[in-house]
Amino acid sequence: MTVDSKLDMLLSRGREYEDELINFLSGFIQVKSVNPPGDVREAAEYVQSFLSKWGLQSRWIEPKEGVVTIYSNVGGEDYIMLNGHMDVVPEGDHSRWTYPPYSGKIVDGYVYGRGASDMKGGLSALIFAYAVFTNVFDKFDRGVSLAAVGDEEVGGQYGSLYIAEELGIKPNYVLLGEPSTLNYYNIGEKGIVWYRVKVVGEPAHASVSPYAGDNAILKAGEVIKEIYKLSEIDFEPPGDIRDIAIQSGLKAKELLGLDGIEKIFFRLSCNVGLINGGVKTNVVAPECTIDFDMRIPHAITVDDVLKLVGEKLSKFDGVSIEKISGHDPNYTNPETPLAKVIEESAYEEMGYKPKPSLVMGATDGRHFRLKGCDAVVYGPGEWSRIHGFDERIEINDVKRAFRVYLRILYRMLKP
Numbered sequence: 001m002t003v004d005s006k007l008d009m010l011l012s013r014g015r016e017y018e019d020e021l022i023n024f025l026s027g028f029i030q031v032k033s034v035n036p037p038g039d040v041r042e043a044a045e046y047v048q049s050f051l052s053k054w055g056l057q058s059r060w061i062e063p064k065e066g067v068v069t070i071y072s073n074v075g076g077e078d079y080i081m082l083n084g085h086m087d088v089v090p091e092g093d094h095s096r097w098t099y100p101p102y103s104g105k106i107v108d109g110y111v112y113g114r115g116a117s118d119m120k121g122g123l124s125a126l127i128f129a130y131a132v133f134t135n136v137f138d139k140f141d142r143g144v145s146l147a148a149v150g151d152e153e154v155g156g157q158y159g160s161l162y163i164a165e166e167l168g169i170k171p172n173y174v175l176l177g178e179p180s181t182l183n184y185y186n187i188g189e190k191g192i193v194w195y196r197v198k199v200v201g202e203p204a205h206a207s208v209s210p211y212a213g214d215n216a217i218l219k220a221g222e223v224i225k226e227i228y229k230l231s232e233i234d235f236e237p238p239g240d241i242r243d244i245a246i247q248s249g250l251k252a253k254e255l256l257g258l259d260g261i262e263k264i265f266f267r268l269s270c271n272v273g274l275i276n277g278g279v280k281t282n283v284v285a286p287e288c289t290i291d292f293d294m295r296i297p298h299a300i301t302v303d304d305v306l307k308l309v310g311e312k313l314s315k316f317d318g319v320s321i322e323k324i325s326g327h328d329p330n331y332t333n334p335e336t337p338l339a340k341v342i343e344e345s346a347y348e349e350m351g352y353k354p355k356p357s358l359v360m361g362a363t364d365g366r367h368f369r370l371k372g373c374d375a376v377v378y379g380p381g382e383w384s385r386i387h388g389f390d391e392r393i394e395i396n397d398v399k400r401a402f403r404v405y406l407r408i409l410y411r412m413l414k415p
């Protein structure tokens with residue numbers, strides 16, 4: 001058999017299951033897996049029973065009660081892993097949804113419901129690609145796996161991080177089906193740091209303020225202004241992703257229409273999200289804490305950011321800083337063979353090549369990158385409604401992603 005006829009056979013088998021794929025997705029949305037609380041057992045059963053119908057073994061991994069990963073592998077040690085999360089964010093006010101959020105309703109070429117785009121759509125396409133590929137070919141030299149994880153929406157400690165770190169599963173390549181849209185694939189993401197600034201003042205009676213005492217809330221206001229100045233500094237990303245950072249900024253501007261947002265991949269974002277201070281209205285505030293969220297460009301690390309903040313604060317008395325959590329920015333070499341395979345596979349399916357990009361938010365990709373794996377995000381989805389009301393996904397996009405995934409597996413695994 002020639003190479004092409006093998007691929008044709010794979011694709012034509014795939015076409016037989018496209019409608020079933022959409023029904024699977026609709027059913028998947030109906031199986032609740034909201035995070036918090038993050039209990040995905042029902043969704044995990046749904047995935048596992050599908051796999052067993054296809055004769056595929058899978059492991060039930062539950063490091064924390066209710067937080068499950070379904071992991072399945074064929075052909076030996078993971079060369080490429082298909083990875084997607086089953087958990088979804090809460091649906092919010094039901095009355096603001098046109099269709100009930102867990103209906104999985106199919107209307108006018110879309111599947112509606114919480115998780116349709118983020119990311120039960122992409123995950124369903126990955127699951128079907130895995131099942132069909134391993135069913136059509138029983139001989140390929142390299143291992144392929146599927147990991148349907150939980151915990152992603154709260155950081156992935158008991159999901160992807162657990163399988164990468166505790167189980168030591170370290171694929172050469174990880175393809176994540178998060179909604180990059182089919183026009184882009186993501187090779188990297190900004191870092192993040194959360195920290196708390198504690199401001200200490202001197203209490204006094206309100207009636208003698210501002211002559212007496214040192215008001216911590218007032219001082220916190222000055223501190224906030226000073227820290228916000230850090231978001232005006234330009235940082236230079238490494239040469240191999242500089243152009244991608246520029247393009248990603250332009251894409252953000254196009255999507256969000258915000259003035260200045262095109263610099264977002266060269267700069268720190270800055271948000272003071274929580275403030276807590278004072279003891280009573282008639283007392284000069286003796287203490288105040290302020291919590292910050294900053295997203296870090298691909299030029300500096302968490303430690304660099306904390307150092308910069310420390311320098312800004314050095315002119316204030318009684319101010320200290322404490323890290324809450326964070327991780328460094330990360331990216332996969334844009335020359336990774338997986339990126340080229342995504343471009344070529346998508347081109348064959350859609351007639352154009354998706355472009356590399358960076359993203360502002362975090363995905364599970366970082367857990368694998370930090371272990372040295374090449375992790376790339378490519379998946380279907382409608383960006384504007386993610387985490388919002390009337391989340392939905394276009395049926396054609398799910399089917400297209402499924403066909404592209406089949407082609408990617410074919411190229412990567414050379415059956």
Ligand SMILES: [Zn+2]
Nearest residue numbers: 085118119178
């Ligand atoms: Zn997601």
